[in-house]
Amino acid sequence: MRPVLPVGAAVALNSFSESVRNRFFTIFAVFALAAIYASVLAGVMAVDQEGRVLADMGLVLMELTVLAYALFNASSVLLREAETKTIYLVFSRPVPRWAYLGGKLGGSLLTSVLMLAVMGLMHLLLLKLRGFGVPPGYAWALAGSFLKIAVITSFALFVSLFSTSSVSTLVISGVLWTAGHFAAETRFLASQAAGAKAAVLNAAVWLIPNFQLFNARDAAGAAAALPPAAFLSAAAWVLGTYLAALWLLSRKEF
């Protein structure tokens, strides 16, 4: 019996190189460059808060760029492989579906890490050119962005297995992303509500990831490390959505 872990790694590396070769990756990279440069202009206008504005805007733009690419990739990757019949060549081989799915997720996350690392370097370079050092908690902010991207990518892969198009996957994942940034507000509303409304809001608290947990840059002084709960929460969400996706994929025919 041959080991299956290298099979998952082969899928991940193939998925990563396909992503990097994809022309959309280039478009997003150019957009990210322009957006980070635009944050310099906004920073100049902020006068005495220039360093803070530059750091915050850059981080937000980086996160949104990676989010856009990760969602685009996760929502279309399985559909594209089915349309091009590439998946026939994969699943007619002894490739376990868990390894394939794990590989696709791993490849997408590797791409996100690369994007964050390259954009982070560009951002720090711009900050240095404007005379600022590395903002406090910068690495934690990037780590938080990555955790968010990991959760939403895994969720988008899961949704792509039952949605009818990549657009509907993008919309559903976009709704989750937005709702996840209002988890505290949802929790507050649930505590104030009664009856069916409270039940719905309480269910939402459990069914929607709390993305605010990963926002290291929003923490006091913007220098706080991510709490262990953030890593545990991200791991639980990624694992949960991966297992749900695997359940769907194992029943799927091609």
Place this chain on the structure above:
Amino acid sequence: MTAPAVSFTGVEKTYKRPRLLGAEYHTAVKDLSFEIQAGEITGLLGLNGAGKTTIMKLITGLLFPTEGQVRVFGRSPSDAAAKARVGFLPELPYFPPQEKPAAALAYYGRLSGLSGPELSLAVESAMHKTGLDLYAGKRVFEFSKGMLQRLGLAQALLHKPDLLVLDEPVSGLDPLAIHDIRGLLAGLNSEGRAVFLSSHSISEVEKLCARVLIMVRGTLARTVTRAQWEAAAGGLEAIFVEAVR
């Protein structure tokens, strides 16, 4: 006694298409029973929609039967040990356009569990067998349809399968490419591999196969051996036309 390469027993496959209200059902193959022996070249003929591709996908584990049993070398087609013995060429396979053939093949070799020198050797051998070694420096986007089909065949051969399942292997190819692929398949068969191929080209099937299954609207209408069509007036074509009318 060794298990047949493929065995279908009372197989039915019904597709379910969800609709706004309820679902629509379409039976692609029904009450299908046949066997393919190891080392045999078997052809599958039928009009469009006769169920040829469904049969290929059932053998390769891409589809699951609604009823009945499919066995590949005595095992379920989803079993890793069965898949390891099957090479599949779908109709018009896709490969990343920027890749060179060796890189594309290496990926599929890794998926078949090959690595290191064993992988390099398998890629080299598959490229040599399919004549791709002459085009090793080209990228996939520079390939003609015939070369793409050779690449498709090469990926199916990487792990030295005992059974090759080929969906329309000569579809859209020029006469020279068809001639080359026919020679290649005959050579693979002489090494003891079973070949199961579907085609619209009766003359190709006639030249290559020892036995032909004729599908009509999802059912097996006839099984014809070489001796039978060679003895018949009008050959395989006449038998096929009579079966499908």
